[in-house]
Amino acid sequence: MQRSLLAFAIAAAILLTTVPVKGQRASGATKASPGRHPTVRVALSPAQQALYRNSVLADALRVRLPEGTDLVAAAGGFRRLELFVATVHASNNLVIPFFELKRRIVNDGMTLGQAIQDIRPKSRYWSEARRAEDDAAAMIRTSEAVVLASERRPIDSRR
Numbered sequence: 001m002q003r004s005l006l007a008f009a010i011a012a013a014i015l016l017t018t019v020p021v022k023g024q025r026a027s028g029a030t031k032a033s034p035g036r037h038p039t040v041r042v043a044l045s046p047a048q049q050a051l052y053r054n055s056v057l058a059d060a061l062r063v064r065l066p067e068g069t070d071l072v073a074a075a076g077g078f079r080r081l082e083l084f085v086a087t088v089h090a091s092n093n094l095v096i097p098f099f100e101l102k103r104r105i106v107n108d109g110m111t112l113g114q115a116i117q118d119i120r121p122k123s124r125y126w127s128e129a130r131r132a133e134d135d136a137a138a139m140i141r142t143s144e145a146v147v148l149a150s151e152r153r154p155i156d157s158r159r
Contacts, residue, residue: 085136
């Protein structure tokens, strides 16, 4: 009984944190009516969800990633938004390909400092990781302040 309740709770949580992606097929996808694209639900990581909520931050990060990179896909696998943003900053600061850092952090379970050390052993990896984390925290704070300020601004009906 407890296992079935737990399974139900996990399934409900996954369904509540999904976003429809149009035009993709997956096993178990329902057949769409003519003229419509099938909808597949994809579970988003907390970092991806935060990027959907904060478009100011998303726009600022998009220019720091290689051209043509899907920002939401790049944030996939990161459990914390701060780590994703710090990884983007470290990639830019040290001119290291973002996806090399991401692979080491997400797939290999390394910290940002360990990933930098693995790629550039002779660098000042801990101070570079700290710098990237500080830059990330400042960028997130600033973007959230801009979003809050824009939400408080009254709408002028004369325009």
